[in-house]
Amino acid sequence: MVVQHNLMAMNSNRMLGVTSKSQAKSTEKLSSGYKINRAADDAAGLAISEKMRKQIRGLTQASLNAQDGISAVQTAEGALTEVHDMLQRMNELAVKAGNGTMSETDRQSVQDEIDQLVTEIDRVSETTKFNETYLLKGSGKGKGAGEVSGHIGDVATGKDKLVDGAIAKAKGNIFSGVMDMADSSKMDVGTEDTATITYLDADGNRRTKDVTFKTGADAKGTAKNLADAINDDDDLKKLFKASSDAEGKLSVESKLDGTKTDDTKNAVQSIQFGSLSQSSTAKRYNKFKDMTAAQMTDTTDTEWAKMRTAAVGESYAIEIGSAKDLSDGAAATIAGVLDIKDGNSITINGKTYTFDAGKTDSNANTFKTLEDLQNLLGNDYKVSAQITGTKVVSTYANSTDAPVKVQEMEFSTDIKAAGMKKEITTIVASSDFNETVASTVKADNSSATSFKDLKITITISENASIDKEPDNTNFSLQVGADTTEENKISVDIQSMSAKSLGIDKVSVTGEDSTNADAAVNTIADAIAQVSKQRSALGAIQNRLEHTINNLDNVVENTTSAESAIRDTDMATEMVKYANNNILTQAGQAMLAQANQSNQGVLSLLG
Structure with missing residues (x-):
């Protein structure tokens, strides 16, 4: 017989505890009416x-x-x-x-x-x-078209067509990059040079790649070497395909899906590649001296490109096709170019200015480039190239502090530069802007027309004439x-x-x-x-x-x-409760008996 450990009492106490906990849960379920009162009661049942x-x-x-x-x-x-x-x-x-x-x-x-x-x-x-x-x-609410005009500094716009509804947007680029091979670059034949190319990969991540190539004895050799260097690079050849022709003209195009442009177009010396999101587009640009074709950003019906000056006899502008519906497979393509020949003239407010490759004297009313024309006109005007979607024209805007009407500019050839009254968008030829200006237009009673790029914001409040025919109540x-x-x-x-x-x-x-x-x-x-x-x-x-x-x-x-998952079955739970109640009383009685079981030791001590 031992007195230190009363195992009968310990067992009776443990079983009484188990019964008491079960009775407590039954009491909780009966009093709340739910058989799931906490997640531990039924984790899966609670979630369902x-x-x-x-x-x-x-x-x-x-x-x-x-x-x-x-x-x-x-x-x-x-x-x-x-x-x-x-x-x-x-x-x-x-x-x-x-x-x-x-x-x-x-x-x-x-x-x-x-x-x-x-x-x-x-x-x-x-x-x-x-x-x-x-x-x-x-x-x-009503719909209609109105007239807008405004200014920022010495750049002004005229009339734009207000389009009520969804605006086609180009939200990103598949790739972009700049490679320069200008005629003015001087390199020894056979020496190595490095072209740094910044581009977006197929996943939209910005990458930088240094391509090393050897200069050739002429433009043909240099162009071929650079094309081979691009095609041999493990990363670039997945996205681009470069080639050169017998005249030393370099072409670079995307391998991504889309509509390619005419393969007969000239290559560029200073290019920047861009593409519309939602319409993977393979593009090929044309050769222009001192000209950059800027990447396209958010647009309305017509994609925009920014131009700098071009020498007489060289193509000075490109045309971007319209891409209203930017669904998968749609694409904007490069159209034709315009060659400004020696002797062509432009008339501004009755005064004629002549393109002359051999003269640079502005006082003689001749100009070699658009920049020369800018200098000739002075600070009162800004010369700009303009895209209508099918033709290339030029316009200028008077630089006053008040909204102005753009005058008309006319070439002596069959190309006319319509005033801003037309449904057109303007691309700025001046170097004042480093990024392409994007246009978003919406016709509403109090909306504004905004042109944005990284450096400027032009907000033009409209004074639109809108017929307020009542729409339906929806x-x-x-x-x-x-x-x-x-x-x-x-x-x-x-x-x-x-x-x-x-x-x-x-x-x-x-x-x-x-x-x-x-x-x-x-x-x-x-x-x-x-x-x-x-x-x-x-x-x-x-x-x-x-x-x-x-x-x-x-x-x-x-x-x-x-209810079948969450609610308590009262009859079933009451049976459990009654059973636990009996077991609790029995357990208490047995625990009392077990506590007295070791008292027989006292008789041995007497």
Whole structure:
């Protein structure tokens, strides 16, 4: 016999603890009504239950949303009921006025009542609303084109076409890089030179690569060596393909998908490659001395490129094709070029300036490059090259502190430089800008036209003439637990003003029944228009009623499934509770007996 460890008492105490914990959980489940009161009770069941609860509560609110939609539709339809009644009365009066027995005075009396009904129809249209949402007056938004003008420093713009709607954007570049092989570069034949190329790889990451090549005895050899160096580089040859021709002209094009340009175009000496996002485009640029074709950025209908000066006899500009829809596969391509020959002239405000490769004296009114023309004109003008999408032209802008109208500039050949009145975009030939200017235009009552690049921002507030024809009233009803298009029901209500119905100027007055007869037809059209709208509203109401029935059914069945997971089965749990209660009492009794089991040791000590 031992007294230090009473194993019977220890076992009885442990079992009593187990029973007490089980009874406590049963008590918790019976008192709360839930068999999952914490995640530890049923981890997987809790996750499923909470997901179902989200759906249940979302669908319950969606059902209420649909009921609100029915109320809004009923409000609009009820108002149109009165409009219908008023139109029927107007039709009755117009028929009455068409009777030959009516005098001119009688018809005027009829017109007085019609005018009151027209006014009331307008009032109903303007004031009918549900929860502060006007239902019959329309949105009042309009579309149109306006005239904009503005300035920044000595650069001004003229008129642009305002396009209401989505703007085509080129959000990024597949690759970009600059390689210079200008004629003025001096290198010994056979020596090595390094060209640093910055580009974006296929994943859009910016990379820098040094390409080492040997100079040749002439431009042909140098171009071939550089092309071979690009094609031999493990990284660059995955993205680019370089080549040279018998004249020493270098061509570099992207290997990415897209529409290639004409392979007969000349290569460039100073180039920067760019491409539109969403339309992987392989491009090949043309050769221009002292000219950079800047990468394209966000544009509207026409892509933009920035030009610097070019010598007479060399191509001085390129054309970028239009790419309104920048879906996959669409591409902007390089079009033709314009050669400015010796002797061509340009007329500005009646004064003629002549292209002359052999003369550089500005006082003789000749110019060799666009930059010379800039110097000749002085600080009052900025010369710019301009792209319309199909032709290359030139414009200039007066540099005043107020918005100005761009004058017209005309070549003596068949190319004309239209003023900014045309639907055109301008590219700046001056070196004032280091990046391409991008244009975003939207027609609205208070919007602005913005031109942006890394160094400047030009904001041109518009004074657009917009006809404010009322649009329809549109709103969507959220009738699902998720924000997908399938869970939205659109309600479209036309403006029901007298003007929208075509009865704002209806008249039955006159010496004969001519106006009255016309009024009958006009009112009949208005009645048909209101009938069509009421029919549409009735169809929406019926649809919403079916929607509510379906939502309530889903909520009911989902709640039943969630209840089976979460709720306590009271009968089953009560059996467990009663059993645990008996075991608890028995355990307490056995623990008391076990505590007394070692008292027999005292008799040995006596």
